[in-house]
Each structure stands twice: as C-alpha cells, then as structure tokens.
Amino acid sequence: MKPAHFPMPAGRLLRFAGAHAVLLLGAAFMLLPFLWMLLTAVRAPDEILLGGLNPIPRSFHAVENFSAALQQAPLLRFMVNGVIICGGILIIQLIVAIPAAYALAKLRFPGRGLLFAAVIGGLCIPIQVPALPIYLALAEFGLLDSYFAMMVPFFLSVFAIFLFRQTFRGFPDEILQAARVDGLGEFEILWRIVVPSALPAIAAFSIFSIVAHWNDLYWPMIVIQRMDYAPPPLGMLFFANSETGASYGVLMAGATIITAPLVLVFLLARRRFVQGITMTGIK
C-alpha cells in the first residue's frame, strides 16, 4: 500500500501510538480470559485456592487437571455428540434448501411468491418461538432425549434458502438453457452445474451452521435430560454444575477442551470462518 514513512512526523507518530495503546488495551481484555483459563488449567489446586495474581504457575499440574476433567465428565463424548448433531443438521439443511432455493431463483411454478414470502417471514423467527409446541409434539411421540429431537427443528434453514437463492439468481440463464437443450433434467442441472459454481456460498453457510449448532444451548437444554446425548455446551453446563467446588483447575481444563475445536478451526481457516459467521447477524 503506502510506503512506510521514516521518520514519522510527530502528529502521526502520536496517533499511531495512541491507536496501538487503545487497541492493545482492548485486545488484553479480549484475550485475558483465554490466558487465565489456560494458566489455571495447569495450576495445582492449592495454588488456585491462594488466589492472587501470579501469572506463572509454580508447579505444572496440567496432566492431573486434564485427565481429571476427562474422567469427571465424558467430554469427548460431548464432542462426538456435537459432531453427529452438527453434521446431521447440515446435511439435511443442504439437501432441503438447495433445491428449494434453485426453484425460487430460476423456475416458475405456482405458489412461488407465497413460499418466498414465508421464507422471509421465517427469517424473523428464532428457535425459542416454535420450541414449546415442537417440544410437546416430541414428548407426545416419545422422541425426547434423542439425536433426532436435537436436530429436527433445524432441518429447515430458511436462511440457507434465502442465501442460496441470492447466489443462484446470479447464475447465467444462457448456460441453463444450453444444458436444457442438451437434454439435461433440472435435477442434473442443479447438482452438476449450479451447485459446483456456488461452493463458496455453501462453504460459508456450512461454517455458519456448524458454529451456530455447536454452540447452541437453549434447545438441547430443553429436549435432553440424559448426559449421553449432550452436545458440548450442555455437557459443559452439567460439568460446571457438578461437584467442582475447589477444583477450578479441572473446570478450566474442561473449558479448554470444549473451546479448543472451534478456536482451532478459526485459527486455521480464518478468512472463511469470519466470512461464514458474519454473513448474517441472525445467530
């Protein structure tokens, strides 16, 4: 961009230093909880009970804390549950939303306007609204405490339909026409020609969906009583409420394990991740 100026004029230097001072202060506020979590996760219990501000642990107690965390609660089980739930939700969301979005974007059929209006309306309705009737229906059919119960309200993502419709609309009609003349059916056109061209949007939505459902607490808290099925946030809630007492080191080790997967994905695929999460404010 601009060539670096050496030496900087005094005013610029002052502004430069001021900006960094403010940003560093804010960054410290953002990062200190992570730092303190890691430091506490490797501290011995007696040292934690002393309190105090000493950042460097006096003895290295990581192995004990992490193995205690893994023993006290099935943290790995929670992760596996999270993977099953997020994966199941995402696959069905894509299978349902992609054809619907293509139809709304490129095909004329009766009821199209009405369906699109319903999709727009659906964007305004968070899970907490239909939660009560869906819960009653699941209870009626004896389906509570299952992976299905945790996934079913999210099989339809109106946001995915909305987003993919926007993406598909930009696809050139001439190519679709040419494919039709070549004798391809709409189904083949969609999956072989249109979907591959929309992979960036699909990837961004996938990250959005996985992060949203990996972190969701409200719905699992309602339909899951048995810890075997708990996704990471609900598992963390059980874990935090169970006998932790003085063993904050163990709790922090557990928190480290639970937060690690998404943080690692973020650090490894930063651009895509940020794009996926911020493409909407609907969380």
Added chain:
Amino acid sequence: MTTLALAPAIDRVPQRSRPVREWLAGTLFVVPATMLLLAIIIAPLLCLLILSMTDYEIGAMQIRWLGLGNFEKALSDPVFRRAMGNTLLYVALVLPGGVILGLLVALLVHGRTRSRAFYEVAYFLPVTATLIAMAAVWQFLLHPKLGPVNGLLKAAGFPEMGFISEPSLLIPTLAVIGLWNLIGFNMILFLAGLTAIPRDLYDAAEIDGAGGPIDRFLTVTWPQLAPTTMFVAVTTSITAFKVFDTVAVLTRGRDGSEVLLYAIYLEGFQYFKIGYSAALTVIFLAFMLAFSVFQAFQLDRRVHY
C-alpha cells in the same frame, strides 16, 4: 397458458414444454422445504398462539380458554416484569456499547497494515469460543476470593465486589461478558463497511478542506457507514434481547438476573405451565418481529458474494 406455449418450444425441447417442465421441477424441488416449513414453523406458530390463550399445564385434567388472560397475568406478574425490565436494561447496556466499541475498534484496526491480522484474531477470538465454556471461565475470573479481577481490585485498594452475587451487579456483569462476546463480530461488520467506502470520497473531502481525521470521519465515514451502523444496531439488539447462555451458567436466573428467555424456559420447561409460557413467548416474538422486520428489509442489500 401451457398449451399455447407448447407449440413454439416443441421443436427445441423434445419431451415437455419449458413451462410444464419448470412447473413440475419447481413444485417437486420445494416439496421437502414446504413440508418442513409447515411442520416446524407454521404449525407450531399457530399452536403457540392457541396455547397462549389457554391455561394448559402438563398433567392438568382439563384445559380452559382464557382469551387474553395470560397476557393480563403477565403484565401484573412481578417476576415477568422484572425479567422484562432486566432484559431491556441488558439491551440498553449492550446496544450502545456494542455499536460504539465495535466501530471504534474497526476504525483503529482499519488504519493498521502489519498488525491488522493480529488485532482481528484477538478481537474475534471470543466470538468463536463456545460461550457456555467461557461463561464458566468468567465465573472463575470474577470469583470473590480466587479470581484475578477481585485480586486486582484488592491490590489497588478497592473493596471486594460480588460481581455474580450482588443482585444489582448481575445485569451489568452479564452485559460486560455479552460485550466481550460481541465486539469482534461487530468489528468485522464495520470493517466490511469501511472497506466499501470509495477512496475518492476522502480525496474529495480533503479538497473541500476536511483534512483532519475527525473532519473526515464526520463528513465521509459516518454518513457512508450509516447502513452498516443500522444493521449492526439491529443485530446487536436481537442478540442482546436473546440473552440466555450466560444466565444459565452464571446465575441460573436467580434474583436480579431474571431475563425474558430464562423466564420462558422456567415457566414452560421446568414448571410446565405451557399456556403461560406460550403467552410470554408471544411477547418475545412481538419484540423479535419489531427488530427483524427491519432487518429482513436490510438483508437484501447486505448479502453479497
């Protein structure tokens, strides 16, 4: 219509005419989505509205029709009024804080070149971390005896603060954690908005004599960012209004921290007062609609690839 259109298309598309083909494919393609839309949004919504006018409780022998009785009860219910008041207080703290701090950080980060990546990661990290786990971390940070925050206060000569025990401090504490979780998200939205401002506008402003950073902000940046700021304000309001996770971990809705979603959760899924909880959900929905109608109009312009 369809028969008329058949004739000219017949020599190009062998099997069926384009409109019929489209009609069939379109209808088939939306069947799964439409059925799910009915099953998990529209039908539950209708059930919710009906339930909200009854006194249905799980295990009750009979159901009575109350009309608007539940809503009247809610308005005079001290627990609901506290929950509503606390939720609005939480929004009132998080909304301006989230918008102003998000904008401030974005403005400062936008000017950086070599350090920009570091700051983006640092500020966005709380957005990516599972909030439930980090709420447990905050609980420890704010612990009156063992936590470093009170440790710092004591070292500086201040008295110990019951951030998560003193009722009047609960909502402000939750708001600080909410801001911690949200600022990076808003920063990214503002950065996208800042990047979209054409450079010539700044050059033009300079020619017009608006050369200083504050002048440039007031004449170019702020007006150009108006749509972004509006969008950020709406999404921040929605997120703040839905505060639940931190309450579930830190206070479990005890005195001073009752919020709307937690009240709905307790009434419906702990006490099984379905009718009353449904009425509270309808009130929640009314707020969501008020925020979201606005957002749905904005979305069309926001989503771009």
